[in-house]
Amino acid sequence: MTVSADYRCAACQGARAAFFGGREGYRYVECLQCGSLQLDPLPTAAFLAQQYAEVYSQACHCDNDPVLRDRIARPYYDAIIDGLEAQGGGGRVLDYGAGWGGMMQRLLDRGHRAEGVEPSDEMFAHCQSRGLHVLHGDIYHPELAGPFDGIVMSAVFEHLVGHEAWLARAASLLRPGGVFVSMQPTAPFGRFFGTALRLGIRGITLPKLHQTFCPPWHTVLFSLRGMDTIMARHGFQPLDVHRGPQALGPGLTGIAQRTLDTTNRAGWALLGKHWPGTICHIFVYQKA
Numbered sequence: 253m254t255v256s257a258d259y260r261c262a263a264c265q266g267a268r269a270a271f272f273g274g275r276e277g278y279r280y281v282e283c284l285q286c287g288s289l290q291l292d293p294l295p296t297a298a299f300l301a302q303q304y305a306e307v308y309s310q311a312c313h314c315d316n317d318p319v320l321r322d323r324i325a326r327p328y329y330d331a332i333i334d335g336l337e338a339q340g341g342g343g344r345v346l347d348y349g350a351g352w353g354g355m356m357q358r359l360l361d362r363g364h365r366a367e368g369v370e371p372s373d374e375m376f377a378h379c380q381s382r383g384l385h386v387l388h389g390d391i392y393h394p395e396l397a398g399p400f401d402g403i404v405m406s407a408v409f410e411h412l413v414g415h416e417a418w419l420a421r422a423a424s425l426l427r428p429g430g431v432f433v434s435m436q437p438t439a440p441f442g443r444f445f446g447t448a449l450r451l452g453i454r455g456i457t458l459p460k461l462h463q464t465f466c467p468p469w470h471t472v473l474f475s476l477r478g479m480d481t482i483m484a485r486h487g488f489q490p491l492d493v494h495r496g497p498q499a500l501g502p503g504l505t506g507i508a509q510r511t512l513d514t515t516n517r518a519g520w521a522l523l524g525k526h527w528p529g530t531i532c533h534i535f536v537y538q539k540a
């Protein structure tokens with residue numbers, strides 16, 4: 253199986269890729285240059301805009317209960333804001349893909365001026381009902397104006413299409429020296445477990461892997477090198493990479509999550525950011 257004629261790796265812009273696996277009528281391919289995994293073909297921006305506006309909030313990809321989401325995602329929000337503050341990115345902060353508004357509220361609680369953008373009709377309305385300063389739409393919203401001191405994204409960067417235009421616009425919204433923090437699932441986890449659990453047989457349907465292979469929502473799972481490459485093209489210097497925190501729930505799920513967390517702490521100590529058990533990395537970049 254070959255890749256589409258117009259395939260380009262979103263990360264490194266390489267044209268060589270191999271079929272990695274299919275799921276729900278979509279196919280992920282692996283860049284032979286940087287190791288990023290990407291849907292091929294990528295869904296169109298128009299299709300995704302309609303899906304996010306009308307379907308996403310109840311599509312069982314993100315928690316559809318705002319109260320539950322706030323509680324479960326709190327360690328993520330705090331880790332992202334820690335990464336922002338450690339590099340002096342606080343102040344006026346844009347939460348892109350604000351969801352139900354949990355991270356905006358956390359930013360406010362921690363003394364920042366939070367503004368958000370959210371494409372989902374239902375999530376946007378919920379943010380408004382919380383009194384949050386949020387715009388309905390995407391990065392191209394005409395009322396969205398910089399300069400921001402920081403841009404934060406919690407599990408959003410892996411949802412984008414049209415990365416070049418998106419990052420050009422994001423860079424234009426940040427002040428020079430501004431900080432960009434993204435927590436997102438990355439390619440090493442998907443490649444390692446997507447291969448091991450199928451015994452290397454790429455014709456077998458990809459496992460969902462804790463929402464990792466989740467088309468059409470997850471368009472690109474960037475490799476660490478691929479992430480640095482695309483960010484460098486838009487004038488961002490890498491400052492730091494952290495391990496995304498593990499959510500810790502109650503009951504049996506919680507026991508499994510604690511076991512994974514312990515294993516991942518040890519793995520990270522051994523292999524650092526290249527440990528493949530890390531589902532999400534937190535990337536911190538600075539605009540030159």
Ligand SMILES: [Zn+2]
Pocket residue numbers: 261262263264265266283284285286287288478
């Ligand atoms: Zn690539």
